[in-house]
Amino acid sequence: MRYAQGGGLTDAERAARERIRLQAVERFEGEVKNREIAAALRVSERSVERWRRAWRERGETGILSKGSPGRPRLNPTQIARLERQLERGPLVHGWADQRWTLARVKMLIGRLFHVSYTVEGT
Structure with a gap:
């Protein structure tokens, strides 16, 4: 399972x-x-x-089960704002190339919303 x-x-x-x-x-x-x-x-x-x-x-x-993970940390308005910022590209946010990585998205979320996510696989 x-x-x-x-x-x-x-x-x-x-x-x-x-x-x-x-x-x-x-x-x-x-x-x-x-x-x-x-x-x-x-x-x-x-x-x-x-x-x-x-x-x-x-x-x-x-x-024992730890229960459900809880509510999402970003609300729909914040997600829409994040999408707009992602569309602008990494260069606008200070990175040297046009690649969005999980680590960069995590950093951007932290800068914009003061919220921290765990990035799996890093």
Whole structure:
């Protein structure tokens, strides 16, 4: 099961995944091997390894859902303003070439709106 960053899940789907993790915890306490847990719950061994590590480090709270990521940081008006600024190009904003990179867009958002985003993959 792979999901986009933030899950893209409804509350019911998130709760169902949490129930699976709690079933894994019951097996951790019974010292069942990761491979057996993964097969029984129909998840990857890698997921079970991550859950077990989180459970060891933080207990049951370590494997609980963190909930939805919350509301977007930019409102529709700000997004429209950002789009207009992006259309003007990087040169206008002080960069030496015409390439928009994720890092540059992040910096521009910070300058315009004083909001910080995490850029994945950098």
